[in-house]
Amino acid sequence: MRNTLRPAVIAPAAVLAVLAVGALAFAPQGTTQAHAGHARDSKPGHVAGSTDWQHKLKAALPSLGHRNWIVVADAAYPQQTSPGVKTIVTGAHQVDVVKDVVDLLGKQPHVKAHVQLDKELNYVPENSAPGISRYRKDLDTALAGQNTEKLLHEDLIGKLDDAGQEFSVIVLKTDLTLPYTSVFFELDAKYWDADREADLRQRMGS
Template identity: 45%
Template sequence: MTGRVIKAAFVLAFPLLAACGAKAPESNGSWRQRLADQLPLLGHRNWIIVADQAFPELKSPGITYINSGERLLPVLKEVLAMVKAPGHVTPILYRDKELGFIAEAQSTGIGAFRDSVNALLAGSMVREMLHDSIFAKLDAAAGLFRVVVVKTDEKLPYTSVLMELDCAYWNGEKEAALRQVMQ
C-alpha cells in the first residue's frame, strides 16, 4: 500500500518538478511590446538584429529571439525608431556586403529590396562586412553582451541588418579625451 501511495505522489508531483527546471515560456505580447520591454535594459555593446527568416538560432545563452511574423523593411523601420527614441543608445549599423552583389536574376525582388533599405538607411553610417565576418563579430560579442534577434519572414538572402548599440550621450572622442586626462 505504501508503495502505491509513493508512486501516486510521484506521478502527481513529477510534472510540477519538471516545470520548475523548465525555461519560462516567452511572453504572449506582440513583438513590439517584447522589444520595448527589452530596450531599457540594453546599452553600450548590446546588439539588436533584424533578421531574415533563414537567420540561424545561435547557441549562446545571452541571445533572445523575438518572432515578428512580418516583413523585414517595416520591422527595421520600427526597430530603428524604437532604438533611437529613449536617447540612451544609438545604433552602429552593419549589413552583409554580399547584398550588393546579388543580381535580380539570382533572387527576384532583391533589387527593389536593396533600393528600399538604402533609402531607409540614408544618412546613417552603415558598415558592410562579409557575412562570415559579421558572424565572427557577433559571436565574440554574444559571449559577454546581450543580443536581441527580431526574426522576420523575409525570404531574400543577406538582408539582415545588425545594430551594435553605442552610448548616445558619450562617444569615442569624449572617451579618448577622458583617457588622455587620466594618464
C-alpha cells in the same frame, strides 16, 4: 369535454436557430477560432505577431546599452546557441521591422546604434534573387540618415557569437526570403562617443 392535444407549431425562424446551435455544437473543435483568426489576419496592414514583438522589444530597450545588439534578420537566419542570444519570430516584413527599430532607437535617451550590413548584399544579382534590387532601394530609404558599415556576413556572425557570450543580443526574425539581408544594430551610449573617449584617455595618460 375531452381535451385535445394539438401538435406544437414551431416558427421557421426558431427552427433555423435550433439548427444553427446544433451545427456549432458538432463543428470540429477550433473551427470557430480558426475562422476568427483568419478574419483578423486579413485586415489591411495587419501583421500576425507584430504587436507581440514590438512590446517585447520596447520592454527590453531600457535594460540594453553599450555592447548589446539588435539584429533584424531574414527568414533563414540561423538560431545561435550563445547564451545571450534571444530570437523573436516577428512574422513581419523585414524592412518594416528595420523602420520600427530605427524609430524606437531614435526615441531612446541612452543608446544609439552603429548599423552594419552584409557586404555581400551589394553583389547579389537580380537574376539569382528576384526582388533584391527593389529590396536594396527600400532598405536605403529605411536607413536614411543612419551611418552604416558593410562587413562580411561570417565576420558579423562571429561578432554576435562573441557578444552573446557575455551580453544580450536580440534577433528579430522576419519573413523575408532574400539572402544577405540582415541588418545589425550594435548599440552604444548616446551620451558618449569615440572622440570624447579618446580625449578622456589622453587626459588619463597625462
